[in-house]
Amino acid sequence: MTRLVASLGMYDHPAQQGANDRIWSAIVRILRTRGVEGVPDVLDRARHVHDIWRDPNLLFGQACGYPLVADESLALLVIALPVYDAPGSGHGHATHASVLVARANDGRRSLGDYRDTRPAINDPQSNTGMNLFRATLAPIAETRSFFATAVQTGSHRASVVAVVAGDADIAAIDTVSYAALIRHEPDLTAPLKIVARSPASPTLPFVTSATTSIETIAALRLALQQIMTDPHLAEDRAMLGLAAVLTANADALAPIRALEQTAIRFGYPDLL
Incomplete structure (x- = not known):
């Protein structure tokens, strides 16, 4: 068997x-x-x-x-x-999104301010960490290149760690994962702000x-x-x-x- x-x-x-x-x-x-x-x-x-x-x-x-x-x-x-049942998820529908997070004290106010910075990406084939990130940026990108360099981390949590540590400037984290981090590791997410939210997926x-x-x-x-x-x-x-x-x-x-x-x-x- x-x-x-x-x-x-x-x-x-x-x-x-x-x-x-x-x-x-x-x-x-x-x-x-x-x-x-x-x-x-x-x-x-x-x-x-x-x-x-x-x-x-x-x-x-x-x-x-x-x-x-x-x-x-x-x-x-x-x-x-x-x-x-998580903030930013589908309210009864099978959808969720990504939150684009950055350090709360970095001085930037809008998504456009992150041009030429360093994103953290959990995986190049991630829907929430890459595809929804790209979809959020596409209307304002204006060129084929928005960011300078990227940090590939392997997981959403590792992307959050990279942003908090200053190794990256912004990351897209799916709302279910981010809710779990807020609940179970509030000290990890406390230094962050939500810069933007992605389309639903x-x-x-x-x-x-x-x-x-x-x-x-x-x-x-x-x-x-x-x-x-x-x-x-x-x-x-x-x-x-x-x-x-x-x-x-x-x-x-x-x-x-x-x-x-x-x-x-x-x-x-x-x-x-």
Whole structure:
């Protein structure tokens, strides 16, 4: 029997890991009741999420939307979109955005003041850290180059650290991640200000391998609906800011591609 893989690594701050573990345990019980074989007992935290997305044995994970529309080699199926209860998120819709943050005492007042400065980018293929950043800047960029140099950090939290430390001047942080940092590490976010907010975008989809059977996908969607109504998981959902889960497919990610195309039409195809 093939041992499958599961991950909830996109929103897995150390303070949230217990909640993710309990939610996964509940999903495991439901899947096994539905006859799904090879369901892993625990979430995979040993590998980077990029590697997990490419594992053909991925049963359940959460992925960034931009790679799903931009990288044809990524063989994943969208099964649902989460709805988050976080400032700047969709208020009942499966959307969120990015906040563009900078040091509160840097003396700059508007987004245009950050021309020729150093942005921190978590990943060049990140929707919230790059694509929404680009979409926010495109209307004011005027040229193909807005920034001077960039710092690539590897995560939203690391981008915040880089800005606070003065290693970068501005970063785009998704609203769900930023809400978690404000809640769990207020001293980290205290020196920052919000300079601008990006356009809205679909939330990070729940995904499975493209080889997953129709029957297993149905069981996953059922499990997601059941964990959202389980009273024993109410505190865990609140810890994650998880308000609802909506069944979806790849078509739901079309706005991500549209934001990319809009930036291109403005003559700003690349963030740098």
